[in-house]
Amino acid sequence: MILEARNISKSYGSLEVLKNVTLECHKGKIYGLIGANGTGKSTLFRILLGLIKADGGSIEINSQGIKPIGGIIEKPALYGYLSAYGNLKVFARSQGLNLTKELYSQSMQQVGLSIKRTDAVNNYSLGMKQRLGLAVALLNNPDCIVLDEPFSGLDPMGIIALHELIKKLSRQNQITIIISSHIVGELTDLCDTLCILNGGEIIKKGPAAELLNDSVTTYKIVGNNLEMSEVLQSINAIFSKKSAFVSPKMISISEILQKLIEEGQEVTACIPQTDLKALFGGEKI
Amino acid sequence: MISLIRSEIYKIRKQSKTLYALAAILIIEGFVIVSAYYQGAGIIDLLLANLKDSFEFKGNLLNGNLIIYLILNSLWFHIPLILMIIISGFLTSEYKDRTLETVMLQPVGKLNFILSKYVVSIVFTLLIVLLLAVSTFLVSYWIFGRGDLVVYLDGLNFFKSDEAFYRLIYAFVSGANSMIFFSVVSLTLAVILKDATKTWIVSAIFLICSNLLLKIDFQNEFLNELFFSKLTDSWQYFFYYKIPYSTIYFKNFMLFGYTLITMIIGIIIFKRRDIQV
Numbered sequence: 001m002i003l004e005a006r007n008i009s010k011s012y013g014s015l016e017v018l019k020n021v022t023l024e025c026h027k028g029k030i031y032g033l034i035g036a037n038g039t040g041k042s043t044l045f046r047i048l049l050g051l052i053k054a055d056g057g058s059i060e061i062n063s064q065g066i067k068p069i070g071g072i073i074e075k076p077a078l079y080g081y082l083s084a085y086g087n088l089k090v091f092a093r094s095q096g097l098n099l100t101k102e103l104y105s106q107s108m109q110q111v112g113l114s115i116k117r118t119d120a121v122n123n124y125s126l127g128m129k130q131r132l133g134l135a136v137a138l139l140n141n142p143d144c145i146v147l148d149e150p151f152s153g154l155d156p157m158g159i160i161a162l163h164e165l166i167k168k169l170s171r172q173n174q175i176t177i178i179i180s181s182h183i184v185g186e187l188t189d190l191c192d193t194l195c196i197l198n199g200g201e202i203i204k205k206g207p208a209a210e211l212l213n214d215s216v217t218t219y220k221i222v223g224n225n226l227e228m229s230e231v232l233q234s235i236n237a238i239f240s241k242k243s244a245f246v247s248p249k250m251i252s253i254s255e256i257l258q259k260l261i262e263e264g265q266e267v268t269a270c271i272p273q274t275d276l277k278a279l280f281g282g283e284k285i
Numbered sequence: 286m287i288s289l290i291r292s293e294i295y296k297i298r299k300q301s302k303t304l305y306a307l308a309a310i311l312i313i314e315g316f317v318i319v320s321a322y323y324q325g326a327g328i329i330d331l332l333l334a335n336l337k338d339s340f341e342f343k344g345n346l347l348n349g350n351l352i353i354y355l356i357l358n359s360l361w362f363h364i365p366l367i368l369m370i371i372i373s374g375f376l377t378s379e380y381k382d383r384t385l386e387t388v389m390l391q392p393v394g395k396l397n398f399i400l401s402k403y404v405v406s407i408v409f410t411l412l413i414v415l416l417l418a419v420s421t422f423l424v425s426y427w428i429f430g431r432g433d434l435v436v437y438l439d440g441l442n443f444f445k446s447d448e449a450f451y452r453l454i455y456a457f458v459s460g461a462n463s464m465i466f467f468s469v470v471s472l473t474l475a476v477i478l479k480d481a482t483k484t485w486i487v488s489a490i491f492l493i494c495s496n497l498l499l500k501i502d503f504q505n506e507f508l509n510e511l512f513f514s515k516l517t518d519s520w521q522y523f524f525y526y527k528i529p530y531s532t533i534y535f536k537n538f539m540l541f542g543y544t545l546i547t548m549i550i551g552i553i554i555f556k557r558r559d560i561q562v
Contacts, residue, residue, distance in 0.1 A: 049390055052559035067392045077383035082299055093292040094398075095391040136387060 001062060002027045002176045003048070003069070003144050008057035010043055017043045019200045020057070025144065028174040030166065032191030032208065034184055036280065040200045041180040045073060045148045048178070063143040067095065071146030075153070076133025080122035084113060084132050087121055091136045107135045111165060127158035134165065144176040145169070151186045163190055184274050188212055198280050213272070215279035218247045221260070222269040231259045245273070289393065289401035297375070297409065306371040310417055313363050317356045318424060321347065348432030349425035350449040356421045357453065360460040360520060361496060368413060368464055369471035369488040372406045376472060377481035389560045399555040403472060403548050410468040411461055418457040436524045444524075452523045460520035462537050466513075466544045467492065473551035516540040 003025040010018040017040045025031055035041050046052045048059060049071050061068040078087050085099075088107055092099040108115045111131040117124075121132065130150060137145055147166070151159045167190065169175045181187050187194065187208070194211045196204040204211055226232055226244045235251065237244040248256055253270065260267050297303050379385040388398060434449035436442045444452060471488045478484045498514035509515060519536040522529055 046559075046561075051386060051389055052561060071390055073386055073390075074383075077385075077387045079296065079299075079384055080382065081301065082296075086295075086299060090292050090296060091387065091391055093288050093295070094388055094393050096288045133387070137390065140392065 001025065003062075003178075004060045005044075005048060006058050006060075008044065008047055008054045008059070010040075010047060010052070010055050017200050018047075018054070021197070021200070021202055023048075023178075023195065023202070025176050025178060027143070027176055028170055029176055029192045030170050030190055031176070031178045032187035032194045033178065033180040033197055034182070034187060034194060034279070035180070035197035036182055039197045041182075041197055042073060042148050044197070045071065045146050045178070045180060048146055049073070061144065065141060065143055067140035067142045069144045069146065070137035070139070070142035071148070072130070072133045072137055072150065073146075073148045075126070076129045076136075078121050078129060078132060078136070081120055083118050083120060084108065084124075084135075085115075085118070087132060088135060088139070092139050095140055097140055107138065110138060110169075111135045112161070125158075126153050127155070127161065130154065130158075130162060131165070138169075138175075141173075142175070144178070147177065147179045149180055149182070151181060151183070159186065166190060184212070184276065184279065188274075196280060204279070212274055212279070215274050215276075216272040217275045217278060218245055218273040219253050219256075220245055220269075220271040220273055221257075221267060222271070223260075223265055223267040226265065229260060229263055229265050231256065231263055231265075286397050286401060289397055290404055293375070293401050293405040294408075297405065302371060302374060306367055306413070307416065309367050310364065310413060311420065313359050313367075314356055314417065314421060314424070317359070318352060318428065321352050321355060322428070347429065348434075348446075349422075349427075349429040350432060350434040350444075350446060350453065352425040352429050353421050353453050354434060354436060354449075354524070356417070356425070357456055357460065357520070359417075360463065362492065364413070364417065365464055365467040365492055366489060368410055368468050369492065370485055372409065372468045373471040373475040373484040373488060374481060375402055375406060376475040377479065377484050380475075380479045381481060386560055395556050395560075396552065399476070399552050403469065403551070406468050406472050407465050410464050414457060414461040414464055418454070422453075438521065438524050442524060442526055452528070455528075456520040456523040459523065459533060459537060462540055462544075463517040463520065466517065466540050466547070467495075469544045469547050469551075473547050473554075476551040476555045511539060513540070513543045516543065 001024055003023070005021065005023040008018050008021040008023075009016070021040075021044055023031075023044075033041050033044070043052070047054045049069060051073070063069075079090060082090065085104055088104055089099045092103070097103075105115050111134045113128060113131050113135065121129065124132065134145075150162060150166075154162060166177055166179070170177050179187060179191065191208045193206065194204075194208045195202050196211070220243050221232070221237075222243045224242065226237075226242070227239045229244075232239075232244050232246065235246055235248065235256065237246045246253070246256060257267060257270060379388070389395070431446045431450075433446055434444045434452075436444070470491060471484065474487050474491070475484045478487060495514040495517060498512065499518055503509050503512065516536045516539050519533045519540070522533050
């Protein structure tokens with residue numbers, strides 16, 4: 001285990017933000033922390049990164065490196081008046097690391113940025129800043145990286161690119177990555193394990209696919225003339241343009257699909273719809 | 286620690302506001318020189334109107350030494366104000382841009398970080414005073430030449446040119462200690478307040494109150510001798526006929542103590558606080 005946070009609690013005045021949160025992370029795995037806004041994700045991350053002190057609990061990071069843990073909180077905070085080189089130089093120097101040309105080039109390459117840009121970081125897009133922020137976080141080779149809402153504000157292409165980068169870092173460099181988001185879809189394909197944070201508590205934890213499957217109560221079936229289907233009508237499907245939403249209770253989704261094929265319906269897609277209420281554990285969100 | 290200091294110096298060098306600070310100081314200097322060039326003779330005449338009836342003055346009293354003395358007087362308000370604005374910005378800009386968080390996410394100790402800020406602030410202050418002194422001496426002597434210095438301090442005091450030169454240099458050295466005090470105060474205010482505008486306002490109020498309190502008699506020997514505002518004027522003492530060295534040493538020593546205490550307070554607050562921007 002690379003990181004073990006036990007019974008972390010934190011309050012701001014009478015407001016209890018985190019209640020006995022326990023998190024265990026293994027080397028090279030990607031962990032997702034999902035929760036609505038204000039459920040304590042950023043507070044937990046700030047505590048893990050040592051920016052704020054917890055009121056109770058313990059954190060153990062099993063790393064022999066100079067920098068056991070790195071990360072980005074919310075949007076990457078960089079010196080806008082400096083170039084990418086200037087930023088890496090400042091952050092490298094502050095931790096006693098000499099930024100050689102090789103290290104600069106390697107750091108930039110690792111996050112997919114060009115070393116040719118010499119202008120101020122103020123001119124960079126958010127996606128590029130995220131990448132540079134990640135390069136800063138990766139200085140001194142931490143064993144664990146914490147990314148708080150890394151996809152926030154990125155365009156779809158930027159999200160895909162960052163997904164690929166995170167996967168690469170986890171698989172190739174065996175870095176443990178903990179990511180938070182309030183959007184379920186951003187983490188489902190990416191994470192090995194998901195933790196659901198609600199009301200300052202981790203209410204569910206487990207393999208991402210399993211956890212999401214348990215929270216799927218509705219499926220979106222896409223196809224032509226679905227409203228004519230007797231099978232769908234019999235299970236009270238809700239029709240919308242070229243799709244139908246079904247919530248199977250007495251009969252499984254695979255059986256519904258089988259019957260649709262037998263009926264001669266052309267089904268082009270079946271998309272599971274995560275029930276956020278079920279996933280987040282009801283009313284506390 | 287050394288690498289943190291180097292990193293801080295690199296940031297200061299690259300920031301445009303550093304150039305604004307240097308420009309502001311040179312502009313103040315330029316204003317004093319230009320106004321002295323056009324109005325200086327009139328001021329001298331007014332100052333010496335009564336004495337000229339009884340004494341004969343030889344040579345030019347509107348000379349480089351007088352101009353340097355006039356510029357030296359910017360240590361009362363202009364220079365410390367500029368220094369307080371710039372130096373508090375070393376930290377408040379890190380809060381505003383959240384770069385403080387990014388620095389603290391690196392393996393950097395809070396103590397080392399804030400200590401490096403204080404060290405760099407002190408070095409920056411010394412360099413600014415040095416720049417002011419060197420440029421003032423060069424430009425003033427070049428334009429106005431050397432000559433005897435007349436200063437009004439509890440009466441008119443006259444100093445020969447060579448004596449005026451070393452008195453002015455000592456005054457700059459002693460003044461640098463006062464400037465360090467104000468710089469350290471502004472950085473501590475930045476630690477406490479975090480926000481740039483709030484820090485500027487409080488710094489300016491602190492400076493104004495400090496100057497006002499300097500003139501007030503507290504009717505208490507202890508306060509009159511040891512209160513911080515009474516210790517920031519030691520550089521003026523070099524323009525008494527007989528330089529009160531023991532008073533100057535005492536004032537500078539005590540002020541240095543205040544500087545250290547202010548710095549320690551800032552360090553303790555910074556260390557104890559969470560990094561929340």
